[in-house]
Amino acid sequence: MLLHQSLPGGVRLRFPHRTDLPSVQELCARHDHECDVEALLRFDPRDRAVICAVAWQGEGDVVVGLGTIAIHPGAQPDLLLADGDELRGHLREALLAHVANRPRRAPRRSRGVRALRAVARRRAA
Numbered sequence: 001m002l003l004h005q006s007l008p009g010g011v012r013l014r015f016p017h018r019t020d021l022p023s024v025q026e027l028c029a030r031h032d033h034e035c036d037v038e039a040l041l042r043f044d045p046r047d048r049a050v051i052c053a054v055a056w057q058g059e060g061d062v063v064v065g066l067g068t069i070a071i072h073p074g075a076q077p078d079l080l081l082a083d084g085d086e087l088r089g090h091l092r093e094a095l096l097a098h099v100a101n102r103p104r105r106a107p108r109r110s111r112g113v114r115a116l117r118a119v120a121r122r123r124a125a
Contacts, residue, residue: 005094007053011064011087013094016041016052023063024052031081040068040079047071049098053087067091075099 005013016024024037043050053065065082069075077095082088 007087007090009055011053011055011090012061013051013053013090016050016063016066020052020054020061020063023054023061024066027063027066027081027083030083033079033081035079040066043068045071049095051091051094051098053082053091065091067095069095069099071099073099 007013018041021037021041024040028035028037040050048068048070050066050068052063054061055064056062064084065087066079067077067081068079069077077092080088080091082091
């Protein structure tokens with residue numbers, strides 16, 4: 001997914017900012033969804049993706065949709081809130097594409113394993 005993706009109707013998909021907090025609280029209230037908004041916006045991008053749908057209204061961006069997904073193969077969105085079914089579909093597609101397009105990391109070996117192998121090589125020599 002591009003960092004900013006434009007949709008029909010002047011809506012953009014982007015990653016959240018800390019300044020989105022009041023707007024996300026309003027979105028959750030409109031959809032009668034109780035959640036810790038600060039926790040939603042504070043996440044580790046290696047483990048979770050959060051995407052906002054924003055529309056320019058008067059003095060700034062207003063969040064009109066929000067989606068979250070865990071970062072692992074086969075993951076499905078955890079949360080999809082949007083002011084419309086079409087927008088909810090765009091959010092879902094963007095989240096799934098974000099997970100599918102992530103490069104797969106090789107599992108990290110602990111430093112201890114590398115150190116032990118180096119010692120074993122030195123002893124063998």
